[in-house]
Amino acid sequence: QVQFVESGGGLVQAGESLRLSCATSGSTFSPNAIGWYRQAPGAQRELVAITFSGGSTNYADSVKGRFSISRDNAKNTVYLQMNSLKPEDTAVYYCNTYPNIWEWGQGTQVTVSS
Numbered sequence: 017q018v019q020f021v022e023s024g025g026g027l028v029q030a031g032e033s034l035r036l037s038c039a040t041s042g043s044t045f046s047p048n049a050i051g052w053y054r055q056a057p058g059a060q061r062e063l064v065a066i067t068f069s070g071g072s073t074n075y076a077d078s079v080k081g082r083f084s085i086s087r088d089n090a091k092n093t094v095y096l097q098m099n100s101l102k103p104e105d106t107a108v109y110y111c112n113t114y115p116n117i118w119e120w121g122q123g124t125q126v127t128v129s130s
Contacts, residue, residue, distance in 0.1 A: 018042035018118040020111050025124030028101055036096040036124060038111035049114040052085060052096045054107035055123075065096060066114050078104070101128045 024036040036052065051066035064076045065085040073085050084097040094111050108123040 018113075020118070020121035022109060022111055022121050022124040025109060025126045027127045027129065030102055030128055030130050032101055032128075033097070033099045034101065034126060036098065036109055036126075038094040038096075038121075040092045040094070040111070046089075047113040050087065050094050050111060051114045052083075052094070053110045053112060054105075054126075055110070056104075056107040059107075061110070063114065067094065098126070101126075103128045103130045 019041045021039045022036060024034060026034060028034055038052070040050075048069045049066055051063050053061050053063050055061040062076065064079050065073065065083050067073045067085045067087050075083060082098065082100045085094065086097070087094045096109065098105065106126060106128050108125050110120055110123045112118055112120060
């Protein structure tokens with residue numbers, strides 16, 4: 017069983033930054049691809065950033081140039097550095113593998129005020 021524990025969210029003003037962390041657990045968990053997803057109120061969950069085991073990354077157009085995903089395999093942790101936050105970034109943020117999804121964690125709330 018794989019578990020994800022997200023943290024680091026909060027309430028910030030537009031233009032500020034946050035760094036999210038996702039601790040993963042599972043004795044043989046070594047995914048090829050793991051990403052950060054988000055779900056805004058009334059919207060579907062969307063993939064915003066992904067990192068592959070080879071080191072490459074991809075981002076949704078809406079966050080490209082502002083968000084940066086990284087992973088520390090020794091700590092089984094994935095990070096999302098979010099800069100220049102906008103009110104439209106307000107959502108609950110989750111991490112999970114891609115494309116196959118494990119059970120979702122509780123997520124971490126990010127609220128950006130204008």
